[in-house]
Amino acid sequence: MINDDLKGLLYEREVDSPIARVVRALSGHGAVSASQIARSTGLARSTVSTILSDLKRSNLVVEVETRSPGLGRPALAHSLNPEAGTCVGALLGLDEIRITLADVAHNVLADISMPLERDYSPERATRVVRHAIENLYKEHSLPYSGLLGVGFAVSGPLAPNGRIMRASVLPTWGGIDLKSTFAPVLQKPIFADNESNCAALAEVMWGAAAGVEDFVLFKLDLGVGGAIVANGKVLSGSSGAAGEFGHMVIEPQGPLCRCGNRGCLELYCSAASVVSLAQQRLGRATSVAEVVTLASNGDVGFQRLLADAGEAAGRGLGIVGSIINPPLFIISGGLAKAGELLLAPLRASYEKHALIKRQDLDEAAYPRFVTGRFLDNDNCMGAVGLVLRHSGRLT
Amino acid sequence: MINDDLKGLLYEREVDSPIARVVRALSGHGAVSASQIARSTGLARSTVSTILSDLKRSNLVVEVETRSPGLGRPALAHSLNPEAGTCVGALLGLDEIRITLADVAHNVLADISMPLERDYSPERATRVVRHAIENLYKEHSLPYSGLLGVGFAVSGPLAPNGRIMRASVLPTWGGIDLKSTFAPVLQKPIFADNESNCAALAEVMWGAAAGVEDFVLFKLDLGVGGAIVANGKVLSGSSGAAGEFGHMVIEPQGPLCRCGNRGCLELYCSAASVVSLAQQRLGRATSVAEVVTLASNGDVGFQRLLADAGEAAGRGLGIVGSIINPPLFIISGGLAKAGELLLAPLRASYEKHALIKRQDLDEAAYPRFVTGRFLDNDNCMGAVGLVLRHSGRLT
Numbered sequence: 138m139i140n141d142d143l144k145g146l147l148y149e150r151e152v153d154s155p156i157a158r159v160v161r162a163l164s165g166h167g168a169v170s171a172s173q174i175a176r177s178t179g180l181a182r183s184t185v186s187t188i189l190s191d192l193k194r195s196n197l198v199v200e201v202e203t204r205s206p207g208l209g210r211p212a213l214a215h216s217l218n219p220e221a222g223t224c225v226g227a228l229l230g231l232d233e234i235r236i237t238l239a240d241v242a243h244n245v246l247a248d249i250s251m252p253l254e255r256d257y258s259p260e261r262a263t264r265v266v267r268h269a270i271e272n273l274y275k276e277h278s279l280p281y282s283g284l285l286g287v288g289f290a291v292s293g294p295l296a297p298n299g300r301i302m303r304a305s306v307l308p309t310w311g312g313i314d315l316k317s318t319f320a321p322v323l324q325k326p327i328f329a330d331n332e333s334n335c336a337a338l339a340e341v342m343w344g345a346a347a348g349v350e351d352f353v354l355f356k357l358d359l360g361v362g363g364a365i366v367a368n369g370k371v372l373s374g375s376s377g378a379a380g381e382f383g384h385m386v387i388e389p390q391g392p393l394c395r396c397g398n399r400g401c402l403e404l405y406c407s408a409a410s411v412v413s414l415a416q417q418r419l420g421r422a423t424s425v426a427e428v429v430t431l432a433s434n435g436d437v438g439f440q441r442l443l444a445d446a447g448e449a450a451g452r453g454l455g456i457v458g459s460i461i462n463p464p465l466f467i468i469s470g471g472l473a474k475a476g477e478l479l480l481a482p483l484r485a486s487y488e489k490h491a492l493i494k495r496q497d498l499d500e501a502a503y504p505r506f507v508t509g510r511f512l513d514n515d516n517c518m519g520a521v522g523l524v525l526r527h528s529g530r531l532t
Numbered sequence: 533m534i535n536d537d538l539k540g541l542l543y544e545r546e547v548d549s550p551i552a553r554v555v556r557a558l559s560g561h562g563a564v565s566a567s568q569i570a571r572s573t574g575l576a577r578s579t580v581s582t583i584l585s586d587l588k589r590s591n592l593v594v595e596v597e598t599r600s601p602g603l604g605r606p607a608l609a610h611s612l613n614p615e616a617g618t619c620v621g622a623l624l625g626l627d628e629i630r631i632t633l634a635d636v637a638h639n640v641l642a643d644i645s646m647p648l649e650r651d652y653s654p655e656r657a658t659r660v661v662r663h664a665i666e667n668l669y670k671e672h673s674l675p676y677s678g679l680l681g682v683g684f685a686v687s688g689p690l691a692p693n694g695r696i697m698r699a700s701v702l703p704t705w706g707g708i709d710l711k712s713t714f715a716p717v718l719q720k721p722i723f724a725d726n727e728s729n730c731a732a733l734a735e736v737m738w739g740a741a742a743g744v745e746d747f748v749l750f751k752l753d754l755g756v757g758g759a760i761v762a763n764g765k766v767l768s769g770s771s772g773a774a775g776e777f778g779h780m781v782i783e784p785q786g787p788l789c790r791c792g793n794r795g796c797l798e799l800y801c802s803a804a805s806v807v808s809l810a811q812q813r814l815g816r817a818t819s820v821a822e823v824v825t826l827a828s829n830g831d832v833g834f835q836r837l838l839a840d841a842g843e844a845a846g847r848g849l850g851i852v853g854s855i856i857n858p859p860l861f862i863i864s865g866g867l868a869k870a871g872e873l874l875l876a877p878l879r880a881s882y883e884k885h886a887l888i889k890r891q892d893l894d895e896a897a898y899p900r901f902v903t904g905r906f907l908d909n910d911n912c913m914g915a916v917g918l919v920l921r922h923s924g925r926l927t
Contacts, residue, residue: 374857384887462769
């Protein structure tokens with residue numbers, strides 16, 4: 138029953154009552170204090186208290202203790218009842234579908250990855266997603282009726298109308314309408330965004346960008362992408378293709394890219410490019426993890442490989458810096474696990490190629506470079522975040 | 533007297549009364565209808581009408597007729613009384629200071645340029661600006677007391693604290709605080725922004741971006757710069773250096789740029805680079821205008837020069853497109869006067885280098901390329917706009 142109340146308050150758009158605003162603030166922010174809710178909703182503190190009491194009586198909200206780093210008493214916070222509902226984030230990746238299951242109190246309950254052949258079809262994806270969700274709900278003895286919505290992180294630009302662009306890294310998915318593909322099978326509200334925008338949302342909600350209004354997320358994964366957050370909003374672009382850092386052409390006569398251009402940045406610093414060169418050297422299949430281990434153990438060739446990727450990434454980031462001039466870069470994606478082997482050359486290359494140099498600024502004004510909190514699972518966590526924040530709903 | 537009223541309503545920040553909101557809407561938008569004022573201020577139509585009547589009685593507002601393209605009666609609009617006040621925009625350029633004088637009804641009264649030696653000092657600039665303004669006010673028999681504020685367009689990044697960055701094209705001005713330089717001499721409120729951000733404001737207020745919330749201005753002048761407008765706001769960046777398109781490094785081993793980097797975009801497509809190559813060919817001094825004339829008359833070499841500049845600019849814009857993905861590019865600056873000799877290769881090169889191709893989109897979704905309205909004077913007009921819109925005030 139409480140689940141039905143929650144659905145109404147979260148997703149019936151005409152409801153803009155104070156109680157719906159409080160419930161949405163809780164859904165979007167997890168465990169928060171009454172004053173934080175008052176600030177984010179603009180409601181009076183007394184109104185918020187009354188609403189919270191009502192919501193606790195109807196069991197939709199529970200009290201939780203949060204402990205801040207210092208001494209002193211734990212602070213009292215409020216959270217949606219974890220039993221009130223669940224949501225699913227799904228990554229439609231190049232060669233995998235990944236599913237993260239979470240409850241409305243922001244607890245991750247499960248996270249699974251299903252490897253797929255490349256160029257899997259939308260029909261296959263709907264079967265895989267539906268089957269995986271059903272199994273997860275059985276395993277965790279959760280009712281499917283408690284599923285509030287499914288968020289999709291898509292490996293490529295997503296047009297504002299919910300269609301995947303041709304330029305996507307999922308070439309066989311060009312022009313596919315996500316909602317009409319998944320909604321009939323899942324029978325739930327569908328949310329979606331580009332995977333890097335999802336990753337940025339995950340870092341805002343739970344990670345390195347908590348409380349930050351302006352930053353650039355730069356994602357070194359199989360491909361290279363990113364997201365621009367300005368004044369607290371993800372810049373999506375007129376075709377959903379903003380932040381496609383991997384497809385800046387840096388060598389117009391360079392090798393052909395899967396996108397159809399030549400010399401795109403990602404050819405020089407993606408995990409795929411690093412692994413491909415490493416395989417040539419080893420004469421066998423390898424992985425980012427092994428390349429990093431070999432480099433850490435002193436192999437000069439693999440150190441060079443990671444340093445060159447960092448150098449190229451820093452050159453690209455220098456261009457991004459001269460265009461966006463953000464105060465914070467979050468370096469994310471699987472290749473960021475290489476740590477300083479990659480990041481030290483990246484920062485040096487940024488300083489070399491950016492317009493504004495360290496000496497031009499007070500130390501505090503120089504852009505910060507941090508590693509993302511979720512190097513592996515930011516896409517899926519962000520897709521969960523879409524549902525919790527009611528962002529990117531396809532209608 | 534009416535001038536004093538206007539100053540109070542425009543610039544006393546604590547005043548957020550309905551009357552001040554109406555006056556600011558008029559100052560920011562020029563001649564507008566009562567309904568437009570109601571929309572932009574959020575005030576009730578009846579409140580706006582009452583306020584307008586009061587303002588007309590005190591002679592601060594006048595009625596004007598505006599004629600739309602069709603037949604029919606001229607529409608009635610309201611404007612600040614042009615005699616209520618004036619403002620000045622000043623461009624601190626590489627080798628000139630330009631001054632535009634306008635009244636609060638958005639009429640341009642004068643526009644003069646004073647050539648200066650490069651690397652002129654701040655002291656010299658204050659004398660030149662003060663002297664020029666005094667002369668203009670004498671010539672036009674205007675009282676200096678009617679000057680509401682002076683807006684400065686600066687050829688380089690301007691930090692949020694009002695200091696010019698070292699990386700500026702005005703190298704001797706690095707670290708200069710604009711307000712403490714000009715306010716003691718001019719004794720007026722000082723406003724300032726980067727020249728390209730000023731240009732974008734001019735296009736929003738009176739030009740190619742009227743009514744547009746998202747666009748990129750790309751400025752091919754002596755140097756190359758630009759501005760990014762997203763969700764109706766100019767993206768300024770944490771050090772005021774967003775939109776520095778001319779300093780994207782496109783050839784890391786290319787020639788040294790005045791900014792200290794190598795192979796910056798502006799080395800390949802600025803007016804300065806075109807004129808410099810043309811001078812080598814002619815063996816004497818020349819200008820953009822002459823290069824364009826010679827190319828238009830069939831000179832293959834000068835056609836190639838402009839086409840190469842367009843090709844390089846399009847490559848840079850392709851990168852900007854993959855990062856920002858705007859629906860509109862406004863091509864501005866003196867070199868844009870070359871017209872299709874430059875713009876046709878520019879568009880072709882954009883299509884070649886951008887991630888999203890024409891075939892990926894409905895015709896209406898492909899980015900539009902238009903030439904700016906103010907190729908010559910957008911900086912100064914935008915600096916006037918800063919004062920009229922109360923934007924970028926240095927305090």
